[in-house]
Amino acid sequence: MHLTILTGASRGLGLALTAQLLAAGQRVLAISRHAPEIEVPAGAELVCWTADLAEAAPVAAQLALWLAAQDANAIESATLINNAGVITPPAPLADTAAGDLVNAIRVGLEAPLLLSAAFLQATAGWACPRKLLLVSSGLGRRGMAGATAYCAAKAGMDNLARALALEEAARPQGAGVVSLAPGVIDTDMQLQLRGADPARFAEQKNFAALKAGGRLDTPEQAAAKLLRYLARPDFGAEPMADVRGTP
Numbered sequence: 153m154h155l156t157i158l159t160g161a162s163r164g165l166g167l168a169l170t171a172q173l174l175a176a177g178q179r180v181l182a183i184s185r186h187a188p189e190i191e192v193p194a195g196a197e198l199v200c201w202t203a204d205l206a207e208a209a210p211v212a213a214q215l216a217l218w219l220a221a222q223d224a225n226a227i228e229s230a231t232l233i234n235n236a237g238v239i240t241p242p243a244p245l246a247d248t249a250a251g252d253l254v255n256a257i258r259v260g261l262e263a264p265l266l267l268s269a270a271f272l273q274a275t276a277g278w279a280c281p282r283k284l285l286l287v288s289s290g291l292g293r294r295g296m297a298g299a300t301a302y303c304a305a306k307a308g309m310d311n312l313a314r315a316l317a318l319e320e321a322a323r324p325q326g327a328g329v330v331s332l333a334p335g336v337i338d339t340d341m342q343l344q345l346r347g348a349d350p351a352r353f354a355e356q357k358n359f360a361a362l363k364a365g366g367r368l369d370t371p372e373q374a375a376a377k378l379l380r381y382l383a384r385p386d387f388g389a390e391p392m393a394d395v396r397g398t399p
């Protein structure tokens with residue numbers, strides 16, 4: 153049985169990933185504040201934890217215990233996909249509420265850091281291949297005014313992947329680690345960007361144009377690209393990647 157732990161499973165890219173993983177007969181542990189509303193096909197298994205990843209430490213501790221209780225011999229592969237992410241209401245940093253900034257960093261960077269640590273520690277002795285995917289963004293690799301906390305979280309995630317990949321490469325059966333930009337996807341996050349006040353967010357018109365021009369992937373298309381990337385035999389050879397321009 154293939155096991156995937158996935159954050160942000162209730163909507164958008166995460167919901168499409170959950171559906172496709174279940175359709176492939178996987179066992180999925182889904183973590184978000186709301187449970188994904190989804191049919192579970194025969195042969196697959198969905199375990200849902202409703203948790204706020206702005207408070208990730210207890211969730212990471214629970215994950216370590218849950219993994220320790222699994223029968224590792226029955227698991228053919230173990231994957232953690234850190235997919236949950238949030239943008240603050242688009243506006244300059246100085247006009248953004250402190251609580252929104254804290255939430256964006258906690259969900260977008262602190263949670264992946266803690267969950268990754270728990271996953272790697274709890275599965276260190278497992279014989280199966282282990283993969284750790286961080287869902288990043290082009291905005292981890294370039295700046296965008298109006299999204300400073302998001303850009304900072306994704307850049308942090310990218311360099312987390314680079315450093316962690318070095319650690320895992322030095323271990324006999326280290327996990328593959330990749331921070332992957334998933335392209336531009338028609339989800340609530342895009343709605344938030346193109347629905348923003350153009351007076352506070354100069355890029356609003358560009359996001360509106362992406363939608364008007366039909367240039368967004370559906371969540372299903374993006375999920376399929378991401379799962380294709382995860383299945384590559386050379387997964388982890390390069391810790392930074394972008395689904396755009398990858399076969």
Ligand SMILES: NC(=O)c1ccc[n+]([C@@H]2O[C@H](COP(=O)([O-])OP(=O)(O)OC[C@H]3O[C@@H](n4cnc5c(N)ncnc54)[C@H](OP(=O)(O)O)[C@@H]3O)[C@@H](O)[C@H]2O)c1
Binds near residue numbers: 289
């Ligand atoms: N959409 C794009 O164009 C795009 C582009 C580049 C990168 N990405 C990245 O792709 C990933 C998925 O994005 P998306 O567009 O699918 O976003 P989305 O539609 O806004 O969904 C975000 C997911 O994160 C979860 N989440 C948010 N806050 C949470 C919290 N405090 N605790 C637990 N879970 C939380 C949400 O679940 P609950 O609300 O149930 O908690 C939801 O399932 C993100 O990392 C995003 O940065 C997206």
